[in-house]
Amino acid sequence: MMKRTILAPLLILLGAYLLLNQGGTVGPGTIFATFWPTMFVIPLGLFFHWMYFSLVGRKGIGLLIPGGVLLTAGIVSQIATLFDSWGSMWPGFILAAAAGLFEFYWFGSRNKWLLIPINILTVLSLLFFVVFSIGPVMSYLSFIQPVIAVMLVLGGAWLILGRRRHS
Template identity: 60%
Template sequence: MFKRSIIGPALMLIGVFLYFNQGQSFGAGAIFANFWASMFVIPLGLLFHWLYFGVTGGKGVGLLIPGGILFTAGLVCQLATLFSAWHILWPGFILAVAVGLFEFYWFGNRNKWLLIPINILAVLSLLFFGVFSLSAFSGQLATMQPLFAIALIIVGAFAMLSRKKEQ
């Protein structure tokens, strides 16, 4: 059990780190700099979940709010650190609050009024993800503009030249 739950993911993270940092130094400082979220923030979020599901027997539903926030924020921080994508992944912090509140809603008494802030935060986060992802990839799309233009011309020509189906 211990090998699968702790050693397996740890070896995978070290493998990802070695793959992305080929030719760079590999020391304790580099490990802490790249995996601080996996070492501190994500386990703290999992601790809150364990306290709710394991220790309190489902009675301390309020533990899921910080648990969901910390776990999601830890994932966002880890991905942003590994891929240097803070400029794209920052809306994940807004989504983290929505995840924590949704866990509270799902495992709690299902107060329907809690869905209002959950939906507002989730939609806002997804909107920011979309906008900042498109702006980050707009430079790459500019190089593909001739191909996109040709594709539009071909699709338009097929649309004009295709015969209408008889009804």
């Protein structure tokens, strides 16, 4: 059972990588360079969660902070590595700190003062995600700019010519 739980996600990731990397070279170096978060960071975050929920009987609440941080940072790193988007994914590391603190809040004593840094970090992260994602999105939409310009010119001309006929 344990072998299937570990082997299944690895086979799925390897298959997805091979599909995405058609025509490229595949070797231990490229697989390691692409999936290092899945091999090291995410399992460590899951290990901290497993320790909290299974081993220590929910008494070691402090294990959830590094568990949440490592799990979120691992997911962010994996996405950034797969899509080569480090320039727009770096705010995920700020969100990772918020995720670890939120787990500590949710499963702990629910100290309301923890919500202040959680909300500040979350809003800051989302703000940076939006700001640093606008540029790449606008560059993808750059082919629409001439169409919008022509539509604006035609709309202005229609307004000018349309008023003259009715006057």
